[in-house]
Amino acid sequence: MGRWEPNARGRLEQAALELYVERGYEQTPVADIAQRAGLTERTFFRHFADKREVLFGGSGRLEELCVGAVAAAPATATPLEAVTAALDTAAGVFEERGDLVRQRQGVIDANTELRERELIKLASLSAALADALRERGVGELTALLTAESAVGVLKVAFGRWMDEGQGRPLRPLLAECFDVLRTLSARGAVGAG
Amino acid sequence: MGRWEPNARGRLEQAALELYVERGYEQTPVADIAQRAGLTERTFFRHFADKREVLFGGSGRLEELCVGAVAAAPATATPLEAVTAALDTAAGVFEERGDLVRQRQGVIDANTELRERELIKLASLSAALADALRERGVGELTALLTAESAVGVLKVAFGRWMDEGQGRPLRPLLAECFDVLRTLSARGAVGAG
DNA sequence: CTACGTGAGGACAGCCACTGTCATGAGCAC
DNA sequence: GTGCTCATGACAGTGGCTGTCCTCACGTAG
Incomplete structure (x- = not known):
C-alpha cells in the first residue's frame, strides 16, 4: 500500500459533489472539500485548476x-x-x-x-x-x-x-x-x- | 456641479478597457482601475458585480x-x-x-x-x-x-x-x-x- | 543494505477579488 | 438651518488561488 490512500482525485470529485449538493456551491469552502477527502486545500488545487473544474x-x-x-x-x-x-x-x-x-x-x-x-x-x-x-x-x-x-x-x-x-x-x-x-x-x- | 465628477460608471468602463488593453486582464488589479477613474475599489464593486462585468x-x-x-x-x-x-x-x-x-x-x-x-x-x-x-x-x-x-x-x-x-x-x-x-x-x- | 532520485502531498505566507459595515458630506426639501 | 438622501470613502474580514520550501514512502542502482 502506498504512502497515501489511492485515487485522491476521485475522492476530491466525490467529496465536492456531495458538499455542493448538501450546502450549495457557494457555501462550500475548498478547505472543506479537501478535508472530507482527507487531503489539504493545497492538494485540491494541484488536481483541479479551480473550485469549478472539479465538476467537469x-x-x-x-x-x-x-x-x-x-x-x-x-x-x-x-x-x-x-x-x-x-x-x-x-x-x-x-x-x-x-x-x-x-x-x-x-x-x-x-x-x-x-x-x-x-x-x-x-x-x-x-x-x-x-x-x-x-x-x-x-x-x-x-x-x-x-x-x-x-x-x-x-x-x-x-x-x-x-x-x-x-x-x-x-x-x-x-x-x-x-x-x-x-x-x-x-x-x-x-x-x- | 455635483460633489463628485459625473458618470462614474462610464469612467470605470473606460479605465478598465484601457488597462486591460495595456497590461492584460489578469495583470490589472481592480484598485488600479478605480484609481485611474478617480474612485476607490469599493466603488467599482458598487457599479459592477465583478471585475469581468465592466466589459459587458x-x-x-x-x-x-x-x-x-x-x-x-x-x-x-x-x-x-x-x-x-x-x-x-x-x-x-x-x-x-x-x-x-x-x-x-x-x-x-x-x-x-x-x-x-x-x-x-x-x-x-x-x-x-x-x-x-x-x-x-x-x-x-x-x-x-x-x-x-x-x-x-x-x-x-x-x-x-x-x-x-x-x-x-x-x-x-x-x-x-x-x-x-x-x-x-x-x-x-x-x-x- | 545503502544511497539517491522521484513525486505526491503538507505547511505556510501572501495576493487579490469581493463583501459587510459604518462614516462622511454635498445637495435638496421645507 | 434642520434633517434626509445617497454616492462615495475607509477599513476590516473571508476565501479562492499561488509560490515556495519541506517531508517522506517508494523504486532503483550499486
Whole structure:
C-alpha cells in the first residue's frame, strides 16, 4: 500500500459533489472539500485548476468520444448525420449514469459561475466537432455551423431531458430536435407547432 | 456641479478597457482601475458585480434591441426570418463602433474567464430570443432551436468579421452564414464547399 | 543494505477579488 | 438651518488561488 490512500482525485470529485449538493456551491469552502477527502486545500488545487473544474472532469472524455464518433461516421454521411452520430454516442454516456448526471446538473443549474464553466466546455466541444468535420473535408463555414447547431441541439434536448424527469430517454429527444432543426429551413415554416 | 465628477460608471468602463488593453486582464488589479477613474475599489464593486462585468455593460441593451427586432418583424415572417432581422439590427450596433468592438473583443479573446462571461451573455441572448419567438406564437422547441441557431450564426459570423480585419462588413457575413445553415438540412449535402 | 532520485502531498505566507459595515458630506426639501 | 438622501470613502474580514520550501514512502542502482 502506498504512502497515501489511492485515487485522491476521485475522492476530491466525490467529496465536492456531495458538499455542493448538501450546502450549495457557494457555501462550500475548498478547505472543506479537501478535508472530507482527507487531503489539504493545497492538494485540491494541484488536481483541479479551480473550485469549478472539479465538476467537469469528464468533459474531456466526452469530447474525445464525440470526435471519435464523427471520425468513424461513414464517408457518405452528411455533416449533420456525422454530428448526429456523435450526440447519440454522448447520449449513451449520459443515460448510463443518469442519477449522477442529474445530481451534477442540479448543482450546475443553481449557480451562475458553474453555468459559465459548462458553457465554455460546450464551446470547446463545438470547436472539437468542427475540427473533426474539417478532417472529413467539410468546408470551414459548414463545419463551424454544423458544430454550433449540434451543440445547440444538445443543449435543448438535454434541457428537456432534465425537465421531463423520468420521461422519454435522451436519444429520441435528440432526434426530435434534429427534426425540428431541419424544419427551420423549410420555406414558409412558421413553426407554430 | 455635483460633489463628485459625473458618470462614474462610464469612467470605470473606460479605465478598465484601457488597462486591460495595456497590461492584460489578469495583470490589472481592480484598485488600479478605480484609481485611474478617480474612485476607490469599493466603488467599482458598487457599479459592477465583478471585475469581468465592466466589459459587458452594453449586453443588456443589445439584448433589448434584438428582442425588439423580433417583435417588430412582420407577422408573416418565419422564425428564422425574424431572428435574421434581429441579428441585422445587432450588426448595425457593432459596425457603428467598430474600433471599440475590436479592441474589446481582443481583450476578451485573450482571457478564458472573459470568454466564459461572453458565452453566458450569449446564452442569455438566446433565451431572450426564444422568449420573443414564443410571444409570436412559435412553438417551444422551434423557438429554442431557432434562438440557438441564431446565436450560433452570430458567433461564427462575428468571429469571421474579427478575423478578416478590414474585410467584408458584418451583415453579408451573417447572410452567408444563414445561407450555409439552411444548406445543412438539404438532402445529401456533404458540405465540402 | 545503502544511497539517491522521484513525486505526491503538507505547511505556510501572501495576493487579490469581493463583501459587510459604518462614516462622511454635498445637495435638496421645507 | 434642520434633517434626509445617497454616492462615495475607509477599513476590516473571508476565501479562492499561488509560490515556495519541506517531508517522506517508494523504486532503483550499486
